[in-house]
Amino acid sequence: xxxxxxxxxxxxxxxxxxxxxxxxxxxxxxxxxxxxxxxxxxxxxxxxxxxxxxxxxxxxxxxxxxxxxxxxxxxxxxxxxxxxxxxxxxxxxxxxxxxxxxxxxxxxxxxx
Amino acid sequence: xxxxxxxxxxxxxxxxxxxxxxxxxxxxxxxxxxxxxxxxxxxxxxxxxxxxxxxxxxxxxxxxxxxxxxxxxxxxxxxxxxxxxxxxxxxxxxxxxxxxxxxxxxxxxxx
Numbered sequence: 232x233x234x235x236x237x238x239x240x241x242x243x244x245x246x247x248x249x250x251x252x253x254x255x256x257x258x259x260x261x262x263x264x265x266x267x268x269x270x271x272x273x274x275x276x277x278x279x280x281x282x283x284x285x286x287x288x289x290x291x292x293x294x295x296x297x298x299x300x301x302x303x304x305x306x307x308x309x310x311x312x313x314x315x316x317x318x319x320x321x322x323x324x325x326x327x328x329x330x331x332x333x334x335x336x337x338x339x340x341x342x343x
Numbered sequence: 344x345x346x347x348x349x350x351x352x353x354x355x356x357x358x359x360x361x362x363x364x365x366x367x368x369x370x371x372x373x374x375x376x377x378x379x380x381x382x383x384x385x386x387x388x389x390x391x392x393x394x395x396x397x398x399x400x401x402x403x404x405x406x407x408x409x410x411x412x413x414x415x416x417x418x419x420x421x422x423x424x425x426x427x428x429x430x431x432x433x434x435x436x437x438x439x440x441x442x443x444x445x446x447x448x449x450x451x452x453x454x
Contacts, residue, residue: 265442274347274433274445275386320386331443333378333386 234258235323237334250308252337254321261323266306269318311341347446355452361422364449368415368436375417381430429453
C-alpha cells in the first residue's frame with residue numbers, strides 16, 4: 232500500500248529550463264513533506280521541506296508547492312543545471328510519526 | 344558536526360550467511376531509522392529506533408532485525424541472506440525538527 236507516489240520514473244529537461252517533479256499522496260493526515268536528491272552510490276541529501284500550513288516554500292532555485300485538496304506536491308527547479316541530474320524522492324510524514332513514507336523516485340536528467 | 348556514518352561501505356556475502364551493519368548517528372540525534380533501497384525501487388522503511396527502543400517497524404520479514412545502544416549507535420542484522428537482499432542499506436538520524444539526515448549507505452551484494 233504505497234501512500235506516496237511518484238508516477239514519473241524519469242524526466243529529461245534542457246539546461247536552463249524548468250524541471251517539475253510531481254508527487255501524490257493518499258493519507259490526509261500527512262502534514263510534513265520533504266524532497267531529497269540522491270546521486271548514485273550516495274545517501275539521499277535533504278533538499279527542501281514544507282509543512283501543511285503553507286502552500287509554497289522557496290529556497291534558491293528550488294520551490295516546493297503543496298496542494299492539500301488534491302493531495303499533490305511538486306518541486307520546481309529553475310533554472311535547471313546539469314549538476315541537478317539525480318534521483319529525486321519525495322517523502323511525507325503525519326503528526327507524531329517519526330517515520331517517513333517515500334515515493335519511488337524520479338530520475339532527472341538535465342541535458343547541457 | 345560529523346554526519347551520519349555507516350560501516351562497512353561495501354559487503355559481499357553468500358546466501359544463507361548473516362550480516363551486521365552499523366550506523367553512527369549525528370551527535371545529539373536519538374532517533375535512527377533504517378531503509379532498504381533496491382535497484383528500481385524507492386526507499387523502503389525497515390525500522391526506527393529511539394532511545395534503544397524499536398518505535399516503528401516496516402513490512403520486512405523477521406530475518407531483518409536491529410538494535411540501538413545507549414550512545415544511539417545502531418546495528419542492523421540480516422540472517423539467512425537471500426539473493427533479493429542485495430541492496431543499498433541506508434541509515435538516517437532525525438533531529439528535533441523531524442528532518443532526517445542520511446548516511447552514505449552500505450552496499451550489500453549477496454551471491
